[in-house]
Amino acid sequence: MEATEMRRSTLQRKDRGELNQIAAALGAKPSSRARKDEIIQLIIDLTADGARIAPASDAGSPERAPDAAAESDGRAAHSSAAKGDDDDQNGGNDQNGDIQNGGNGDPVAAEPRNGNRVAERGDDEVEAGNRRRRRRSRDRDRDREDSWDGDPVAVTGRLDLRDEGYGFLRVEGCLPNRNDAYVPVKTIRQFGLRRGDQLSGTSRPANRAEKNPALLTLESINGGPAELTDRPLFEKLTPIHAVRRLALEQPEDSDAITARLIDLVAPIGVGQRVLVKGPRGSGTTELLVSIIAAIEMNEPDIYVMGLFLDQRPEDITEVRRCIRNGEMAATSFDQTAEEHVQTAEMTVERAKRLVESGRSVALVLDSLTALAQAYNAALSNAGRAYSGNVESGAVHMPKKLFGAGRNVSESGSLTMIASIVSDGSSSLPGILCDEFVGAANTEIHLDRWAAQLGVHPAVDLGASVSQDEDRFLDADEVQSLQQLRRSFSDGAGDSPAAAVKALEAALSRLRDTSSNAELLR
Template sequence: MSNLISGVLEIEPKSFGFLRQIKSNLSRLPNDVFIPPPLIIENRLLAGVEMEVTTETDKGGKVRALSVQTIHGMKPEAWQALPRFEDLPAISPQKHLALERDSKGATERLIDLFAPLGEGQRALIVAPPRSGKTMMLQNIAAAIAHNHPQHQLYVLLLDERPEEVTEFRRSIRGNVFSSSYDDNLGNHLRLAKLVLEFVKRQTETGADVVLLIDSLTRTGRAFNAGQQSSGRMMTGGLDARALEIPKKIFGAARKIENGGSLTIIATILTDTGSRMDDFIFEEFKGTGNMELMLDRSLAEERLFPAINIRASSTRREELLFGDMTEAHQKLRRAVNDLSPKEALQKMLKLLAMFPTNEAVLKKFSA
């Protein structure tokens, strides 16, 4: 008797695959369904597809797929007719992914005012140590889950502390994929690649997907240590090919014309004292279309969120601001000549005076 089982396909180097479970962190488990190569070839399956299969269990207790019933909720033929991710036309983000929830959410309100997120944004949070990046990412995740429940929200944590993984899982409504620092390097690499394929497959179906990554720095370190050396060493002991996959992950963010979107919001470390970390930062610097700069000196004075407002911005922000672009620009000019500390203090006072961003902007649109 056959059973129906669903999961996310991971294809191994020898062309067979297994169904991994989202609720189990996409981990390799002994009872994962085996997907034979002929089934993959026949259905033109790609890594990362979420599918439902009929199965049988052999005498040894191993579960094997017999046929593919659905792929992302569609018949296999319908899924096969979809254009592949790399062939979809990408355009600049045009729909604002608003974060503001209430008057007390200073992080969300400041991002909306000075470095807005749009569907398909490639956002980089540049963070010195102890500048509040983890809390900021949690606030962003919670705001997206609250304001945009129709979006598929995922978090990828690589080489992070186990307690931070637990905190993320408890603080947001979304799926957290993690490989903490006590996991092996091979699992870091495997999980990062599978999550990339998974969010690409979802975007192909027209879904709006948001992926938060903490952090690109640790992802780069993991690929530097865990993959085969190219024989060419660069600054700080970084292999010449170490950042190929991390760049593919971050570069996958895009808004699809007349389709879905993949928004990626990733942290990257700076001023850590590591030459390797500095080089990783330089390689990603300027590759996003939104940068949020955190300032350690502000955090040390307990000024949170420790955002350097003057240094934070979004490319083509007028597409997101629309008719309010002029008011936003007047607001920016009002803090442009101030120091980072003065600018943040002024904005925190304004946020305390006005309960909504709309009220703040009305003051500058008069």
């Protein structure tokens, strides 16, 4: 009895985690709800047949024997402890924790639950701390197992964030790819990364348990050094009216009639939102391509981004060849609605990141109608719908992306030029046109009748208008343009045929002069 009490005194000085390891080494697993005294009694019963704990007078350290017992099968103890953690999370296998299984399989009667509840709570807190320490140790071991000592692979791409906080570096366009590098939450928070950031660094290949490579080091962010910077948030930048004209007329190319006509009928300011409205087949894509070519020719400080959705593959190739200094993102008509949405959102987020760094960007989108149709198909039927089975989100999200166009007082601008189909009234195109009333600073309308008769650009001279042009044009130029527009509209009348004749007369005057300045004289 005296030896038993001495062993009990020795074990009382150990914490709950050490007692669990000793019991595991002896072949038993205490219940997660077992009290400390119950675990000690279990160890004493298990060691009664010979695994004695040496008293203090027999050994230099009273804990030497139990430690030796645990270390004799250290791997088994660690495995049992880890398994114990899993069992703790599942609430344990015992019903009441009053009966424990000994090493020989016989039930061992536990001491009655008469202990102090405060002491039990303290033991539980100690055990919780021990479990946390063991989990951290296993995580460190797992990290060491996943460490990679090969040569790093250079990687460059744009960051796409997930709702869970981590992200992927899209290395081939805007859509997911098996070569995309995983970016952990820690890196994203450390450098304040945002969706659309252009990143460069090194990665390691995916191991057997992973699908994608993983980012190892981050070397540059948006072309600059990879360091924590206090950059502004796009939504916090101060939007202001356009103060400078977006010059489209090309002095070297007098045959660029489309650009000259837009400058005269509906001039565009840097940082404005521009809508190109027209029925299908009226030449909206061709007009947008002409605008892209003019911007690249006349505005080298403005970065051009093309976004063409739900297009024919051959049209995508032609448009891509026209963009020389900027970039283009496109999807073909055979891709899914989710891919259209992903491409559009990533491209707009990239444009925002450029504006945050002080760049001026011109984003040309064809079309808002295709984007709304993609959102409508991607959204569930649980949302509020307009007439014609149109989801409310299908209208709101294109408006949100289009609303990113703005001039900012700090530095930089985002000129948003987007096309929209003007067919229908109750269907999605009609609803979309109604929702975008008043959203644009400049509207360029295309005429169905002129397009059908082969008159291009089929610009509706009477409907096209530029808001606030007096803010970025001088008074004399505004007056001259107004007089010219009145002369263009003379004889147009109310009939479609008369409007087409007026357009033909205006285009003839443009071809007979080498510049708009000559025409205005």
